[in-house]
Amino acid sequence: xxxxxxxxxxxxxxxxxxxxxxxxxxxxxxxxxxxxxxxxxxxxxxxxxxxxxxxxxxxxxxxxxxxxxxxxxxxxxxxxxxxxxxxxxxxxxxxxxxxxxxxxxxxxxxxxxxxxxxxxxxxxxxxxxxxxxxxxxxxxxxxxxxxxxxxxxxxxxxxxxxxxxxxxxxxxxxxxxxxxxxxxxxxxxxxxxxxxxxxxxxxxxxxxxxxxxxxxxxxxxxxxxxxxxxxxxxxxxxxxxxxxxxxxxxxxxxxxxxxxxxxxxxxxxxxxxxxxxxxxxxxxxxxxxxxxxxxxxxxxxxxxxxxxxxxxxxxxxxxxxxxxxxxxxxxxxxxxxxxxxxxxxxxxxxxxxxxxxxxxxxxxxxxxxxxx
Numbered sequence: 615x616x617x618x619x620x621x622x623x624x625x626x627x628x629x630x631x632x633x634x635x636x637x638x639x640x641x642x643x644x645x646x647x648x649x650x651x652x653x654x655x656x657x658x659x660x661x662x663x664x665x666x667x668x669x670x671x672x673x674x675x676x677x678x679x680x681x682x683x684x685x686x687x688x689x690x691x692x693x694x695x696x697x698x699x700x701x702x703x704x705x706x707x708x709x710x711x712x713x714x715x716x717x718x719x720x721x722x723x724x725x726x727x728x729x730x731x732x733x734x735x736x737x738x739x740x741x742x743x744x745x746x747x748x749x750x751x752x753x754x755x756x757x758x759x760x761x762x763x764x765x766x767x768x769x770x771x772x773x774x775x776x777x778x779x780x781x782x783x784x785x786x787x788x789x790x791x792x793x794x795x796x797x798x799x800x801x802x803x804x805x806x807x808x809x810x811x812x813x814x815x816x817x818x819x820x821x822x823x824x825x826x827x828x829x830x831x832x833x834x835x836x837x838x839x840x841x842x843x844x845x846x847x848x849x850x851x852x853x854x855x856x857x858x859x860x861x862x863x864x865x866x867x868x869x870x871x872x873x874x875x876x877x878x879x880x881x882x883x884x885x886x887x888x889x890x891x892x893x894x895x896x897x898x899x900x901x902x903x904x905x906x907x908x909x910x911x912x913x914x915x916x917x918x919x920x921x922x923x924x925x926x927x928x929x930x931x932x933x934x935x936x937x938x939x940x941x942x943x944x945x946x947x948x949x950x951x952x953x954x955x956x957x958x959x960x961x962x963x964x965x966x967x968x969x970x971x972x973x974x975x976x977x978x979x980x981x982x983x984x985x986x
Contacts, residue, residue: 617902621909628878632914635878639918639959642871644925646864646955651930653860654951657853663787664843668733669813671829672846676837679851682709685808686838693835694812699828701817704728705809707799711770713792719756720791721770723799723809730813734793739764739779748798750775754782755789768792771802814840864955871918872962875911879970894975904971911967912960919956 625632660681664672673694678684691705707723724730731741734751742749750768752760757780760768767774775794783789800806814832816825829840847853893903 617906617909620906621913624906624910625913631878631881635874635914636918636921638874639871639915639963640921640925642867642874643919643922643955643959644929645867646959647922647926647952648929649860649864649867650951650955651926653853653857657847657857659785659787661843661847662785663783663791664846666783666785666788667730667813668815669843670816670825671814671840671842673812673814673832673838673840674810674846676833676839681810681846681850681852683851685805685810686812688807688809690836690838691809691812694814694832697828697831697835699817699820699824700814700832702729702813702815704730704813705796706730706811706813707796707803707805707809708791708811709799709803711792711803712772714760714769717759719770720787721799722791722793723796724793725796728796729815734779735782737780737782739777741779742795746778747795748773748775749778749795751779751781751793752777753789753791754780755786756792759790770794770799773798773802865958868955868958868962871915871959872966874966875914875963876966876969878914879907879911879967880973900975903975904968907971907974908964908967911963915960915963919959922959923952 673686673690674681675684675686686705688705691703694700695703705725705728709721710718711721713719726742726744726746734741736751737754739751741751750770752762752768757763757777762768762777764777764780766777768777769775770792775792775798781788781793796809800808816828820828832838832840841849894900
């Protein structure tokens, strides 16, 4: 009998223990994939949302720990607009605002003259007209979640806004946002004359040297940083903490899966002391005996990983139900996400298999054969 067949036979001899070990690994792998997917999805969705709105770079407060923690005086928008090479510019205030049905929504405020209004892909209704106040354009996802349509009212920060349009963005973050006139959001949030971010477009065909010069000129105007969307998110404290926590919990979950393998194989080798003594007596080398036990662990790991991937996809279906962030995340599997998790699972399972295998070959065959 070859090593693979030997391992399969031994696993089938203890179906309940084998099944429990596989389920343990599956839960560890599925949980790890789901956690990493959440952190990566939030970051990717935010990046895609910023890119879809349309800008070359964004200006934020220098030293701000995260996107929502920095504010800029609205007056600096006009000063940046005068920098040679800046083609278009718009201030933006954003925050998570309490709304109806115990939901918090991403509220965005734009000036009435902002070029960003012209980039809104409308599914129904229209954008606000100049001078129009207390009106809103909803992303289609949040409109559906709140059961709102054009002509209805939506509540933000205790204020009522009449819905004049429904947007049809493609990125999940933008589909869940509510856009209102900047002065209304500033008043409702007590952020008068403040913006969170400034969107900047350069002149077409600007060279790398010109772009570097424009960035330097903007940063010389005050305590501001000029970055691309990716650079902003890389330096955001909230995303860094989210990724660190997700990674730490994932490692713990995978380690528990490895310990499950160790426990199952340790008990199995104790029960099979006489059998191990027999195969050693007929000429099996220590390396072959150890390999057969490690193969058992890897087979359980493989089955657990397959089941874990299935569980992670099922968990992804529940992502939209997560409070607050459910409308801003989506699980998009990729080899770059799945392969590192599976590799870590196999390494930990192999490590969990080695100790029982080592113990199995420590016992001399003559002693092992005396066991009933």
